[in-house]
Each structure stands twice: as structure tokens, then as C-alpha cells.
Amino acid sequence: MTRDDCSSAGHLLWLVRTGRASTRAELQEQTGLARSTVGQRLDALRAAGFLRTGGVGGSTGGRPPLKLEFNDRHGVVLTADLGATHARLGVFDLAGTSLAESLTPLRIADGPEPVLNWVEGELDALLAQAGFTRPEVRGIGVSVPGPVEFESGTVRQPPIMPGWDGFPISRHLGRRFGVPVVVDNDANAMAFGEHMSRSPDCPSLVLVKVATGIGAGLVLGGRLYRGIDGGAGDLGHIRVDASSTARCMCGAQGCLAALASGAALADRLTAAGVPASSSREFVEHVAAGSPEAAALAREAGQLVGEVLSTVVCLVNPQVLVLAGDLAETQFVTGVRELLYQRALPRATRNLKVVTSDLGDRAGVLGLRAMVVESVYSPEAVDRALEA
Template sequence: MHQPGSAGEILEILRDGTPRTKRDLALLTGQARTTVAQRLAVLTDAGLVRETDEATATGGRPSAAYAFNADDKIVLAVDLGANHATCAVSDLFGEVLAHTTDAVPIAEGPQTVMGLVLDRLDALRSQVVELSVGPAVREVMAVGIGLPGPVAQDSGRPTSPPIMPGWDGYDVRRVLEERYGCPVFVDNDANVLALGERAVAWPGVQDLMYVKVATGIGAGIISGGRLLHGAEGAAGDLGHVYSAAAGERPCRCGNRGCLESLAGGMSIAATLTEQGIPAGSPRDVVDLVRAGNLESIHALREAGRAIGDVLAACTALFNPRVIVIGGEIVEVGEPLLAGVRESIYSRALPLASRNLRVTVAQSGALGGVQGASRMAIDAVFSAEHLDAALDRAPAAVG
């Protein structure tokens, strides 16, 4: 645990971008001004705080103000899905400065996918440096990455991921640490999407669920302002919850009756193909719905009802304020969303559902990298992590 009034705590205060005087910080932390001055000196030496040109008048001599120094540091972010890799560079406030997306199947394996990721991150980093105005962007403070499968929180390694052949136990964190020499933070893609959506659209909401409906189905759950990971990092694996609507349908996980076997994007495509409407992917389903195909619209509505049945139980357990539906299928999300709402509002008790918002994601294609960057920023600048880093190397945090 960090000490009250530590350098890490002071930086947490300054990260909102508002300059503050030593007096302000002493009042906020309950520490003496001499202690605050010592902490500010450490943060200034580490390049994380700067004295601003803005001085505040307090009735006497103007007092110097101090601000978070985000000018010459960047964060790298990666969002991997079943069939895409989005890479980005952000500033220390989580704003994306440059990004790129490649169509690459996660099933190609870690060597292929991570090789592509490293190439893209290197190129984006160089691009941002070349376009920098003022001090050159030099230091990569952290890397955040979301993976489409369960992630062990202690190691950052994928754990028996059903759609990621060859990735089980792969040391994603080590590969990125060796390239960039900074802390790396790894989580499930639905979790980083939840963080991105909350930052972009619901910054004041403390209880939110992000449900990703794409090739499969997963959820990121924020409760009391914190992500829920569970004992093995498998919290939010909605796709493999039993669904009565799925009956005895076989699931790729080996069980029968999983929600994903009926309502996942690939399963919807397979159902349509069985009906004589060729659809080989979630993208084909989206195209059919846009073309007005009634069978595909009906299939999405039924999938939404099944997802809503599961989310009604989640509403009773977690009592979220907002449920966000995202993922590739939600590009034409009205039939799906209508089914989800129908089931939730008919099954959940009024106490839990009367103020519940069920809506489509607003963070768009960059929601994953926005969430990954914010995950990395919040982690590397947490008081605990920062104080430990400053103790190890006072003038070089990272």
C-alpha cells in the first residue's frame, strides 16, 4: 500500500490536468507543505510533473502551480479480435494520436499476429514522433493489450482461449516488455471495451456491463467503478452460460446449450446457411440485414431475446446502471437490441431494471484501443505502482 501524501497519490490528483499549488496539494492530502514539496521534487525529477507558467494569487505573493507533464510520453495500445488487430498510440490522457487496423485471424497464431502488432506499433510510434509539435515524444510509458479470450491476471497469459489456437499460456507481456522496456498490461477484449466505452460515453457511471456480440459473446463488467475479473480471469464469459433457447445445440467449447451456440455471430451465420441463405461470417449477417433480408432480421431478434434472458440474470446479480451492446453484429443492432430489451425488461425485477439503460456502444471501432490505453495509464500511474517504480529508479519511471 502507498503512504498517504505519497508521490503516487499527488500524481493521481494532478492527472486530471488541473494545475495546483503546494498549498492546494497539502490541503487535499493532509500533508505538510514541506512533505508535498519533497514529493513534487521527486515527480519533477522523473519528468512527470512540471511547474507551470500559471501562477495563482492568494492575496499576497503569487504561488507557483504544478501540473501533470504529459508532453513527451506516449502509451501503446492493442485490440485483438477474432479477425482483426487494431493498434494505436495515445497520449497520457488516453486520446488516440494515431492508429491502424489489419484484418488478421487470431487463429493464425501468436508468432504471426504479434509479429504484425510489433511492426504496426513501431511504425505508429515513429509516425507520432515525426508529427510531434514541441518536445519530441520519446518515452513509451506503458502498453495495454486486449485479447479475445480469458487472461490470467497474475501473468497476463491467455488461459485455454477457445478461439485462439496456439495461444494458451503464450507470454504476451514478455514479448512487449522486451521490445519497449516498459510495463505491459493485458486483459480480455470485452474488459478493455468496457473501459473504453465508459471513458467515451459514460464517465460518471460506476456500474456498467459491456456485452460484445461478434464471432462469440463476452462481457466486461464494471462494478463500483472497478473491473471484475474473477478468480481465474474468466468473469464475463457469457457465451458459455447455459441458454434454454439454445437447447441441445453443440458449442465449440464442447458443451451443449451455450448461449454462443445460438446467439454468437458465427452461429447466427450457420443458422441462416442451414435455411438456405448463405452466410459464412458475422459480416455476412450484417450485410443481409442491411439488404432487408427478413430471415436474418428474425435471427438477430431471436439471438437478442436469448442474450437478454442471460442479461436479466446478470441484472439481478450485479444491478448495472447501463448495459451496452457492442461488437460487429451491432452495426445493424436494432433487431438484436429490441430482443435484448424485450427479455431484460420482462424478466428482471423492477427494482433492478427501472433505471437501467440498455443501449448500443458509442465508442466505435477505436473503443478497444481506447480502453487498452486507459487500462495501461491507470495501472502505470496508480499510486501503488508509481511509488514502487520511484523507489526503484527515482529519475526514470516506466
């Protein structure tokens, strides 16, 4: 940031919102601005509804200073975590409190127009349930099970989302609601949710989601790493068996997703005489004690663990989170077996391998945080004040 950036009203709000400053004196100290300049910018932030005055801070002599707080009642955030077969939607306040949520079956393969029209109706219903209206919405977060070009909010060549390639989700919903729309891959949203909720001080976190497909989200240095065009973390399409005839949704053979995803395991279990139509039905068979399902889950974990041994050696994360349907099964045992067997001891010495505490809520929680980070960034706040 330039010095101008670091002394703008938007930056002052960022300092307060992130807990780096809570009084006028602390803002002066951190920015080097004059008291009168800080006062003018704080007045503008209060007038726009971004900032409020809380209680009083500790006194070092004289009148105790008034504490400054980000106004988490400035509006609400809408979220839609869209999977291959289910969607979790929510309404949150700016502090992250859930005001209304739903978990509903969904077919992402129905295409963008039908799915997003349904999302719009569901979000309106949840908004009414929470007691709010569209003018109080400050932003929307959407995640999908495929690669996303983050800057434009456009889906790019998604293997399990027929008809979505090139569809501008952000522009479509933005026109409907008249607010900024953040769109990202579902594993990225979950990774950011885990990072913000459980490991905010973790320098590097990798989350692997194994459900209908397989994908990963990487948080490096506190920021999501998406790659040059949103393709980072696409583990499911790494070829792991050149001799396999198992065909992946991407059209190739021998991909990790073709052998170890929930959809692939459901097909294999069905072929073994135990019918399973989806990843979730496969997990239900595991929970019911099916030895065939348990063996397949462990074998899938070993395949994923072998790929993750390379990831761990390359990225050297502090936390590896296993999430998705299969994280509730012997899949986790299989991952641990091969990961620690194949990765260098140096790469796993300080590694924590855990399952998600947030479960299938990680995505909406991550989306909520993404929207707040975007809508209340210093640059966005400064633009809003200028307007």
C-alpha cells in the same frame, strides 16, 4: 492505503493526475505534509518528467498559486485490440489523444507467435507514423477475445483462440519493447473504455460484446471486476438450451455463443441459403434488408436478453452497453424485449440500456486508460523514483 502510501510522491502525482489537487497548498491540505516535504517530492516528480507547472490558480490574496499538471507529454502508449478476425491498433498520448490508428484484418487462430510478431511490426509502423520512437513508449495495452489471467498477462483456456492457452503475452511483448504490458479480455477493455469516456461517475456498468463470440465486461465501483482468475463475464458459455445439438467452440452443446453469437448466426444464415462467412458478413446482410438475417438477429437478442435479465437482477447496474457487430441490428430490439419482460422491475427501474458510442474504438481507448492507470499508479511512480 497506509498513511505512508498516501503521502508518497507517487500519491501526490495521483492527486494531480486525477484532478483532486492542482496546487501545492491543496496537496498540503489533502496529505497533511509539511510545505517543505511537498516541495521536495514535487521537485522529484518534475525532474523525472512526471509533472509540469501550468498556469496560475485563483488568488485569495497575495501571489496567485502556480497550477500543477500531469505531464501528458511524458511519452506515448501503444494499444492492440485483437479480435477473432480484425485488429485495431493505436498510438495515444497520455491524455488520450489518438496520434495514429489502424484497423486491419487478422486471424487470431493463426496462433500467438505469428500474431504477436505481426502486432510488433504494426505498432512500430504506427509509432513511426506518429513521429515517435520506442524509447518514448511508456507502456502497451493488449486485449484478446478470451479469458486472461490479469496479473501475469497470460491467456487461459480461450475457446476461440487455438494455440494460445498458457501463452504469456505480457512477458513476450515486454521483452520486445522493454516496457510494462497490460493484457486483458476484449470485453473488459471495451467496458473500461466506455466507463472512462462516457460514464466516469457511473457506479456500475456492464458491457456485452456480441461479435464472433459473446462476452461481458463489468465495471463495479469504478473498477473492472475480473473474477478470481479472469473468468468473470464469460456469458457465451452459459447453457441456454439443453435440447440443442448446436456445438460451441468450447466443446459443449446449447451454449449461448453456439446459438446467438455472430459466428453462429452466420452459419445459420448460410444454412438457410444466404451465404455468410463471418459475423460482419451476417451484419452486412441485415443492413442490406435480408428478412432472414433480421429475424435471426432479433431471435439472438431475445436469447441474450433472457441471460441478461439474470445478470441485471444479480448486479443491478446503472448502465448496460450493447456492443460488437450485432449492436447495429435488430439484435438490440430482441434484448430489450426479453430483458424487461423477465427481469424484476426493481432491477430495471434505473437501468439505461444503450449501444456503444465509441463503436470498435472502445477497446483501444480502454486499453490506453488501463496502461496509464498502471504505469502512473502511485506504487509504480514511487518505484520509478527509487530506481
